[in-house]
Amino acid sequence: MATVSLHNIRKTFGETDVIKGVDLDIADRDFTVFVGPSGCGKSTLLRLIAGLEDITSGTLQIDGQDVGDMPPAERGLAMVFQTYALYPHMTVADNMAFSLRLAGVSKQERQAKVRDAARILQLDQLLNRKPKELSGGQRQRVAIGRAIVRSPKVFLFDEPLSNLDAALRVQMRLELTRLHERLDATMIYVTHDQVEAMTMADRIVVLQAGRIEQVGSPLELYHHPRNIFVAGFIGSPKMNFFPSEVTAAGGPTTTVTLPGGGTVAVPVEGGHLRPRDKVTVGVRPEHLICGDDGQLKGEVLVVERLGGGTFLHIEVAGGEQIVVQASGDNPARTHDRIAIQVAGETCHLFDETGKAVPRAQRHPLADAKRGGRSDG
Amino acid sequence: MTKQHQDKLMITGLAWFVAVVIFFPLFWMLLTGFKTETEAVTTPPSLFFAPTLENYEEVMRRADYFKFAWNSIFISGVATLVSLMLAVPAAYAMAFFPTKRTKSTLLWMLSTKMLPPVGVLMPIFLLFRDMGLQDTQIGLIIVYALMNLPIVVWMLYTFFKEVPREILEAGRMDGALPKDELYHLLVPLSLPGIASTALLSIILCWNEAFWSLFLTTSDATPLTAFIASFSSPQGLFWAKLSAASTMAIAPILVFGWMSQKQLVRGLTFGAVK
Numbered sequence: 001m002a003t004v005s006l007h008n009i010r011k012t013f014g015e016t017d018v019i020k021g022v023d024l025d026i027a028d029r030d031f032t033v034f035v036g037p038s039g040c041g042k043s044t045l046l047r048l049i050a051g052l053e054d055i056t057s058g059t060l061q062i063d064g065q066d067v068g069d070m071p072p073a074e075r076g077l078a079m080v081f082q083t084y085a086l087y088p089h090m091t092v093a094d095n096m097a098f099s100l101r102l103a104g105v106s107k108q109e110r111q112a113k114v115r116d117a118a119r120i121l122q123l124d125q126l127l128n129r130k131p132k133e134l135s136g137g138q139r140q141r142v143a144i145g146r147a148i149v150r151s152p153k154v155f156l157f158d159e160p161l162s163n164l165d166a167a168l169r170v171q172m173r174l175e176l177t178r179l180h181e182r183l184d185a186t187m188i189y190v191t192h193d194q195v196e197a198m199t200m201a202d203r204i205v206v207l208q209a210g211r212i213e214q215v216g217s218p219l220e221l222y223h224h225p226r227n228i229f230v231a232g233f234i235g236s237p238k239m240n241f242f243p244s245e246v247t248a249a250g251g252p253t254t255t256v257t258l259p260g261g262g263t264v265a266v267p268v269e270g271g272h273l274r275p276r277d278k279v280t281v282g283v284r285p286e287h288l289i290c291g292d293d294g295q296l297k298g299e300v301l302v303v304e305r306l307g308g309g310t311f312l313h314i315e316v317a318g319g320e321q322i323v324v325q326a327s328g329d330n331p332a333r334t335h336d337r338i339a340i341q342v343a344g345e346t347c348h349l350f351d352e353t354g355k356a357v358p359r360a361q362r363h364p365l366a367d368a369k370r371g372g373r374s375d376g
Numbered sequence: 377m378t379k380q381h382q383d384k385l386m387i388t389g390l391a392w393f394v395a396v397v398i399f400f401p402l403f404w405m406l407l408t409g410f411k412t413e414t415e416a417v418t419t420p421p422s423l424f425f426a427p428t429l430e431n432y433e434e435v436m437r438r439a440d441y442f443k444f445a446w447n448s449i450f451i452s453g454v455a456t457l458v459s460l461m462l463a464v465p466a467a468y469a470m471a472f473f474p475t476k477r478t479k480s481t482l483l484w485m486l487s488t489k490m491l492p493p494v495g496v497l498m499p500i501f502l503l504f505r506d507m508g509l510q511d512t513q514i515g516l517i518i519v520y521a522l523m524n525l526p527i528v529v530w531m532l533y534t535f536f537k538e539v540p541r542e543i544l545e546a547g548r549m550d551g552a553l554p555k556d557e558l559y560h561l562l563v564p565l566s567l568p569g570i571a572s573t574a575l576l577s578i579i580l581c582w583n584e585a586f587w588s589l590f591l592t593t594s595d596a597t598p599l600t601a602f603i604a605s606f607s608s609p610q611g612l613f614w615a616k617l618s619a620a621s622t623m624a625i626a627p628i629l630v631f632g633w634m635s636q637k638q639l640v641r642g643l644t645f646g647a648v649k
């Protein structure tokens with residue numbers, strides 16, 4: 001059992017507010033991912049939970065117990081750092097056993113625990129090496145092993161994969177997901193890689209400038225972003241946005257203009273919208289369809305072929321640039337003029353303050369747990 | 377001959393020149409120690425002469441060399457230990473828990489080294505008299521340890537700064553208290569730096585003459601006082617003084633020579649990585 005709850009947590013460094021009041025409840029055994037642009041305070045928030053920074057104000061509870069004034073080790077957490085932070089003068093085995101040694105655990109028990117962790121992480125053969133004799137991936141495993149042997153209530157990860165090359169990153173991502181299932185522990189994971197966030201998280205916490213923008217399952221954030229920031233941050237390539245105006249409102253759909261004079265009827269709960277209201281329309285590249293006919297027309301500027309898919313960068317009327325994700329065998333070429341269909345069900349509307357207008361239909365997967373895992 | 381080759385030759389030549397200029401007085405002292413008193417003062421000085429050990433015999437007869445040497449060893453060693461014991465926690469705090477004033481504190485500490493020692497001669501003399509520290513090893517140890525403390529803190533601070541803070545933070549997550557962080561992580565990780573700091577401190581203590589001459593008379597006198605005791609206002613003493621000086625600096629010279637790798641590495645800080 002390990003829940004973590006933050007109530008109105010603030011952190012200032014000297015004069016600068018870095019964390020500006022964060023409320024968050026993390027459920028037992030959840031894999032929670034903090035994402036956000038660089039400098040938004042992800043690491044700081046994690047370090048506050050870890051106890052490596054002092055909380056300026058607010059309460060932090062782990063398993064219902066106030067831990068704000070507790071030293072890191074007593075909070076029952078383990079942390080994996082981006083730089084691994086292995087002890088360079090100790091062997092792999094000693095690195096992993098260090099916390100146990102400090103806690104006065106007997107040598108036998110220490111060895112047994114290190115062996116167990118080494119087996120899980122396939123480090124059996126490397127126990128007598130020093131960190132400098134290991135590859136990046138192996139070092140990362142040792143850092144994770146060091147966390148595992150402590151059997152912590154909560155695992156904290158600060159961008160643990162960002163120093164690895166792309167292939168290794170994918171592999172370690174899978175290993176971490178499997179590890180989470182195997183250990184069934186609460187994990188908090190910081191990343192700025194949204195693929196990691198989408199694939200690993202039970203819940204994603206999107207941060208911006210020291211505040212939480214939205215908390216939800218990956219698909220909830222994808223299908224029901226609460227505001228323009230989250231809509232633009234989650235998903236790759238980024239969602240397309242157009243300035244627009246409401247032409248008809250009040251029914252089950254709200255009709256809005258598109259660049260070039262077309263319109264689209266979007267199924268949203270737009271009760272408060274009136275014709276002539278200024279709104280922003282958002283639609284993801286993968287939801288736009290190229291065809292002979294469509295509400296949007298434009299000129300292809302750049303074609304990026306990835307094999308399985310093609311990204312078309314298109315300039316539409318009014319000078320707006322948008323991205324369309326088409327199939328891998330789309331024949332479009334630079335300077336072609338093409339038409340794009342915009343389906344109302346795939347569009348998002350944002351009011352003038354950037355807040356999303358709730359979509360009429362909740363996506364069926366938005367509330368499901370990752371990988372179809374059942375609750376409990 | 378290429379340009380590069382020429383440059384290298386010039387630099388080598390220059391290095392030799394500097395080395396000779398620095399080494400020459402030592403060499404001359406060594407030679408003089410083996411001359412008779414009259415030979416030592418003849419002009420032009422003789423380069424070839426029948427070497428004699430009579431100065432060394434005389435020096436050994438007149439003073440108990442080993443007592444002085446032991447005082448030097450003991451005082452330098454313990455003073456270095458004391459300043460390390462004070463400086464390691466201080467530098468740890470400054471390097472990893474800096475406050476707004478850490479930088480200025482460091483500068484201020486170093487600036488105390490710019491004060492001429494004569495300036496505090498009287499107060500220290502009075503303190504020593506009243507506390508019964510005159511002519512005691514402990515007295516010199518206190519003065520030496522405090523005298524070198526700024527440099528020792530400063531050097532350790534620089535070495536500690538090179539240890540990634542995440543390593544200590546990882547230790548803290550693993551349950552390390554500050555003393556564990558120091559003992560299990562920081563000290564082993566910066567051992568080369570600590571060693572060269574200790575070496576420098578030992579050398580500075582060994583060569584210190586001002587305080588040792590003022591604060592000791594017989595019981596706690598180190599080798600610097602031993603040398604001084606062979607200069608006299610009248611009569612010929614150059615050869616004996618040279619012999620005594622050679623005996624005084626020989627141990628630290630050998631010590632320094634054996635550890636020069638360590639010293640150079642430490643003194644160039646992070647400049648050469």
Ligand SMILES: Nc1ncnc2c1ncn2[C@@H]1O[C@H](COP(=O)(O)OP(=O)(O)OP(=O)(O)O)[C@@H](O)[C@H]1O
Binds near residue numbers: 018036037041043044
């Ligand atoms: N010790 C510190 N003193 C002063 N400011 C700090 C300190 N640590 C962090 N900050 C500031 O707090 C803000 C948030 O930093 P933080 O490291 O939490 O960002 P981050 O979201 O982890 O970014 P990144 O993705 O680049 O790692 C930054 O503007 C940073 O400059």
Ligand SMILES: [Mg+2]
Binds near residue numbers: 042044
């Ligand atoms: Mg960070």
